[in-house]
Amino acid sequence: MTPKLRGKSAIVGTGHAGFGEAHGLTAYDVMAQSALAALGDAGLKLSDVDGLFCTMMEDSMPALMAAEYLGIQPRFIDGTMTGGSSFVNYLTSATMALEAGLCDVALIVYGSNQRTASGRLVTASRPPAYEAPYNPRYPISAYAMAAARHMHEFGTTREQLADVAVAARAWAQHNPEAFERGPLSLEDVLGARMVADPLTVRDCCLVTDGGGAIVMVRADRAKDFPKAPVYVLGSAAESSHRQISQMKDFTVTAARESGARAFDAAGVSPADIQVVELYDAFTINTILFLEDLGFCAKGEGGAFVEGGRIAPGGVLPVNTNGGGLSCVHPGMYGIFTVIEAARQIRGDAPGIQLRDVDLALAHGNGGVLSSQVTAILGSQNTL
Amino acid sequence: MPDATGPDQIFQRALTNGEIVLPRCDDCGAYHFFPRVLCPHCHGTAISWHPASGKGRVHTTTVVRQKLERGGDYNVCVVELEEGVRMMSRVEGIAPRDIVIDMVVTAFVGGAEGQPAVLFKPAEV
Numbered sequence: 001m002t003p004k005l006r007g008k009s010a011i012v013g014t015g016h017a018g019f020g021e022a023h024g025l026t027a028y029d030v031m032a033q034s035a036l037a038a039l040g041d042a043g044l045k046l047s048d049v050d051g052l053f054c055t056m057m058e059d060s061m062p063a064l065m066a067a068e069y070l071g072i073q074p075r076f077i078d079g080t081m082t083g084g085s086s087f088v089n090y091l092t093s094a095t096m097a098l099e100a101g102l103c104d105v106a107l108i109v110y111g112s113n114q115r116t117a118s119g120r121l122v123t124a125s126r127p128p129a130y131e132a133p134y135n136p137r138y139p140i141s142a143y144a145m146a147a148a149r150h151m152h153e154f155g156t157t158r159e160q161l162a163d164v165a166v167a168a169r170a171w172a173q174h175n176p177e178a179f180e181r182g183p184l185s186l187e188d189v190l191g192a193r194m195v196a197d198p199l200t201v202r203d204c205c206l207v208t209d210g211g212g213a214i215v216m217v218r219a220d221r222a223k224d225f226p227k228a229p230v231y232v233l234g235s236a237a238e239s240s241h242r243q244i245s246q247m248k249d250f251t252v253t254a255a256r257e258s259g260a261r262a263f264d265a266a267g268v269s270p271a272d273i274q275v276v277e278l279y280d281a282f283t284i285n286t287i288l289f290l291e292d293l294g295f296c297a298k299g300e301g302g303a304f305v306e307g308g309r310i311a312p313g314g315v316l317p318v319n320t321n322g323g324g325l326s327c328v329h330p331g332m333y334g335i336f337t338v339i340e341a342a343r344q345i346r347g348d349a350p351g352i353q354l355r356d357v358d359l360a361l362a363h364g365n366g367g368v369l370s371s372q373v374t375a376i377l378g379s380q381n382t383l
Numbered sequence: 384m385p386d387a388t389g390p391d392q393i394f395q396r397a398l399t400n401g402e403i404v405l406p407r408c409d410d411c412g413a414y415h416f417f418p419r420v421l422c423p424h425c426h427g428t429a430i431s432w433h434p435a436s437g438k439g440r441v442h443t444t445t446v447v448r449q450k451l452e453r454g455g456d457y458n459v460c461v462v463e464l465e466e467g468v469r470m471m472s473r474v475e476g477i478a479p480r481d482i483v484i485d486m487v488v489t490a491f492v493g494g495a496e497g498q499p500a501v502l503f504k505p506a507e508v
Contacts, residue, residue: 129391129417130416130417130470130471131471132496133495133496133498133500134459134471134472134473134495134500135447135457135459135495135496136447136459136471137447137459141445141447141459144445145443145444145445145459145460145461146443148443148444148445148484149442149443149484152443152484152485193448194446194448195447195448196445196446196447196448196459197445197446197448197480198445243471244461244471245461245469245470245471246417246469250442250443250461
């Protein structure tokens with residue numbers, strides 16, 4: 001997205017469903033409940049939706065399945081699948097479609113029942129042919145190797161990785177919607193079962209059910225809805241690889257490029273951002289993205305997160321809902337970074353509500369650090 | 384595969400014969416991996432095949448923990464070959480926890496998941 005599209009679209013509704021365990025429901029049931037919740041929030045009906053932005057872990061044509069299930073016939077559809085970043089990516093295509101008049105009400109939606117259906121992380125993709133023979137455990141082996149390289153190059157420690165998990169839990173403990181709210185100490189994370197060195201089970205995101213949805217309209221009618229509009233000031237994507245063995249530098253992600261372009265479109269800098277929502281599939285993600293998005297220098301992410309600096313009361317509020325590590329992680333988490341950022345700006349966050357938030361950043365990650373998408377959202381005051 | 388013509392077929396047929404070959408671009412001279420019909424560096428399409436030196440270095444590594452009754456812990460790593468390409472693989476002949484970044488390794492054709500595959504062992508010094 002370029003500065004030309006700054007503030008041209010707005011989020012006027014958010015919703016979610018099936019957080020934790022959605023017993024008896026299919027992934028599409030959870031998707032539909034999320035859609036209804038977001039439309040209810042916006043004071044709209046399913047029949048108002050004429051643009052659908054959706055992908056799921058099920059089926060090869062999930063957006064078509066979703067439209068059919070919802071009983072709508074969208075005139076614009078985007079089912080681009082870049083993994084968990086897809087839903088942040090849809091902010092760009094939805095803004096473009098709205099601005100071009102290709103649709104008037106855009107619904108971004110996702111749902112999953114991976115926890116109650118199988119109890120493990122569900123992935124729709126097969127391991128790549130040149131990696132599969134070595135039996136990597138997807139996706140953790142990839143993130144473990146990125147973490148190992150970061151520790152090797154910059155001296156990042158397991159304690160610093162654990163700091164990320166402890167901070168996420170501290171936010172989650174105040175969020176009644178979060179799935180894991182029990183106490184979690186540095187020692188708990190370090191002493192947890194090792195899954196793929198250097199990552200323990202507490203360095204890994206949750207495996208939950210859940211769905212989320214976002215309703216967007218053109219900015220010129222954004223004030224006609226019950227909730228305060230949240231404007232998309234900038235959004236940008238960059239992808240660098242698909243297979244982890246093809247990642248050029250295991251310590252630098254394409255968030256460097258997606259972030260720089262999102263900031264440029266929004267006309268703001270990292271120092272202006274009041275709250276940061278990052279896709280924390282693993283603890284190393286938070287460190288990598290804080291560096292690559294410019295909140296600290298490369299290699300200093302470990303020190304940046306130390307000692308509660310991104311926890312409640314710290315220097316930078318990061319993942320204020322508890323993140324994928326402690327709030328919810330139904331296979332693809334990206335949409336929840338946008339929902340929490342929007343709610344912080346609107347002032348109706350479910351957990352700790354920060355004061356007077358005008359600018360928030362949401363960042364999605366897809367594949368194995370493959371697809372990076374950054375969005376900057378703002379209140380009416382930022383236009 | 385007597386009539387191996389595609390890049391993947393050529394690579395796999397060589398493995399079946401116990402050889403590791405790597406694709407190199409005739410235009411820019413750079414190697415690439417995985418095999419494909421174009422050079423990902425300069426996008427040239429004249430690709431030729433060359434025996435791999437077999438010399439590599441562990442770029443990054445992990446130990447996938449697994450219960451003993453399911454086969455126990457094993458290594459997954461990414462090795463950078465002298466030719467400048469990287470591949471996912473496994474280092475054998477050493478405990479998974481003793482494999483470290485920058486360890487010098489030598490390639491050999493072994494078996495993985497019932498297929499011939501490029502594996503590595505610690506280089507003899």
